[in-house]
Amino acid sequence: MGYPALPGWRASLEYDYIDQDQLRSGTRAVSGVPDGYELEHRTINQYATAGISYNFPTDWNVTVLVPYVIRSHSTYGNQDSIAPLRPLSRSFSSSVGDIKLLGSYQGLLPTRHLAIQLGIKLPSGRYGTAVDFHSGPAAGSPLDASLQPGTGSTDVIVGAYYHRMVGQDFDAFASGQFQSAVRHHMDQPGSDYRPGNSVTVSLGARYIAGDRWTPQLQVNLLHKAPDQGALADVQNSAGTVAYVSPGLSAGIGRRANVFAFVQVPVYSNLYGVQLFPRLTVSAGGSYSF
Numbered sequence: 001m002g003y004p005a006l007p008g009w010r011a012s013l014e015y016d017y018i019d020q021d022q023l024r025s026g027t028r029a030v031s032g033v034p035d036g037y038e039l040e041h042r043t044i045n046q047y048a049t050a051g052i053s054y055n056f057p058t059d060w061n062v063t064v065l066v067p068y069v070i071r072s073h074s075t076y077g078n079q080d081s082i083a084p085l086r087p088l089s090r091s092f093s094s095s096v097g098d099i100k101l102l103g104s105y106q107g108l109l110p111t112r113h114l115a116i117q118l119g120i121k122l123p124s125g126r127y128g129t130a131v132d133f134h135s136g137p138a139a140g141s142p143l144d145a146s147l148q149p150g151t152g153s154t155d156v157i158v159g160a161y162y163h164r165m166v167g168q169d170f171d172a173f174a175s176g177q178f179q180s181a182v183r184h185h186m187d188q189p190g191s192d193y194r195p196g197n198s199v200t201v202s203l204g205a206r207y208i209a210g211d212r213w214t215p216q217l218q219v220n221l222l223h224k225a226p227d228q229g230a231l232a233d234v235q236n237s238a239g240t241v242a243y244v245s246p247g248l249s250a251g252i253g254r255r256a257n258v259f260a261f262v263q264v265p266v267y268s269n270l271y272g273v274q275l276f277p278r279l280t281v282s283a284g285g286s287y288s289f
Helices: none
Strands: 008-026 038-055 060-078 089-096 100-105 114-121 154-165 170-183 198-207 213-224 239-252 256-288
Touching: 038 256, 100 154, 213 256
Parallel strands: none
Antiparallel strands: 008 038, 008 256, 038 060, 060 089, 060 100, 100 114, 114 154, 154 170, 170 198, 198 213, 213 239, 239 256
């Protein structure tokens, strides 16, 4: 939804559904893993993120984002092609994730079309070995660190956002964000994990001639470096992904806005073997007051 244009408060709520049910390696889908490697089955991620922001008259904006993470995961465990396939081990968790505090400044250009962003991600979610498998052969053992509700790290976030009109009926935007862990718990038992650095870039255009509905098309790019630490799956936690994301937004009165998007992967180059979504769905809204 970009940055607010008018001074004051804005509250938002977003829901994201990500169903990872396809095994991929490199640029293609695969049917299995080599012996000795974990054969994962499925991960369903649901995020409900509440946000509150305040836009100052002096081109500054501050935002707090609080995610609630609901995640189910199932895996067959380490693969042995000679032995029968093991029963599934399953886990489920639902709790607050890692909170983000973001500040932005839009006064670099007289048109206020360019904004820069600086923020931090706090280690507010459960992490390390907090969530266990609840059934199957792995029952009672910790879930992978990358699947915990939080990462246990304090991350710095640096980004920028630019938008402008491109013709009478269209506007376009570009945004980029870099996130890196600057403090983590590598020296604490059960917490030897550092998430890999990530870079996201989004390009998009909107058709703004309609009275209410605004169609929008985005291209979203993500690159993630490998996770680090004894609890990290270093060989299966990095890659580059591109998505195409069509969607709609609509104004409701002068203060409210709603939106819905689908995100379809069009390219992936993944290290190792990873579970990957065929489709992501996002919906939400905001209210200014």
